[in-house]
């Protein structure tokens with residue numbers, strides 16, 4: 001219901017630059033996730049959009065209206081947003097129902113409509129049996145859902161969610177993801193969501209903004225980010241990946257760590273490169289181009305997680321159990337790589353992959 005534009009946003013806390021020259025637009029009705037390791041600036045961005053924090057420099061617009069920048073600063077209560085904080089806040093003296101209904105009472109909504117809406121939100125969050133409890137009588141995950149229900153019930157034009165599912169177990173988290181996403185679509189709310197859980201980001205987002213150390217690394221759809229990461233950090237942060245040194249030349253890449261075995265390559269990079277291979281993109285094949293030895297295999301039920309020794313390199317392969325569980329450790333295997341990503345080797349790999357918090 002509103003588009004958000006951030007223009008050259010910088011936020012410094014004394015010498016710490018929490019957000020460094022961040023420019024992006026979140027479209028009307030879009031679900032965007034800020035994804036990145038601890039300390040990369042996610043919460044700081046949300047708090048600036050909400051108005052709890054003032055940017056050091058840069059501008060924020062809601063549609064074409066400047067809300068923050070220069071002498072303009074619209075206070076949080078005038079921004080028409082709901083936010084669920086990372087350390088979610090609920091009123092301890094109010095029942096669950098009153099907590100959820102509270103944003104509506106501010107808007108002076110008729111009593112029966114208020115009741116219907118609050119009950120609907122409670123049901124979505126699987127809290128319908130807890131309406132009369134006080135938050136102190138509930139678990140952390142249940143309180144988190146109370147905060148979420150309260151944020152949703154107000155039907156804001158912009159919803160800011162900072163790790164709203166962090167206290168829930170895996171099953172509940174999956175069902176909540178689905179409910180939030182469904183409601184967001186139904187109401188057409190613009191959502192900025194924060195998580196460091198990549199699966200959650202992939203499952204829920206129209207687009208993901210990957211951050212590292214206050215700097216936006218890449219903005220794109222989940223498929224773009226996963227399949228075409230712009231740098232090794234992004235490749236490494238989303239999904240599993242191994243990096244190998246290579247020499248790109250004449251339609252192939254030679255892999256010195258793999259006893260100079262080669263991969264066919266049609267891209268345009270030459271010279272020193274890094275080859276990024278995701279474990280699900282390596283397949284066992286009798287006519288495989290790489291040969292190695294099965295060093296370890298872990299049975300995980302739905303898949304096998306294997307390590308193959310190829311020269312000096314240890315290659316991780318995740319594959320469906322059928323193909324593998326007949327193999328013995330120490331056995332020779334041949335492999336095909338169906339997809340890989342090539343990055344120029346500018347000597348920054350180690351530094352880039354080191355996550356500073």
Ligand SMILES: Nc1ncnc2c1ncn2[C@@H]1O[C@H](COP(=O)(O)OP(=O)(O)OP(=O)(O)O)[C@@H](O)[C@H]1O
Nearest residue numbers: 013016018037038039040041042043044045196357
């Ligand atoms: N009020 C503050 N005063 C000083 N430094 C701050 C303040 N708030 C945040 N920072 C610093 O800014 C950086 C970004 O913090 P932020 O809370 O935005 O990270 P985050 O990405 O949300 O991390 P997490 O995933 O751990 O919640 C960190 O280095 C943090 O220590």
Ligand SMILES: [Mg+2]
Nearest residue numbers: 042043044086
């Ligand atoms: Mg945070």
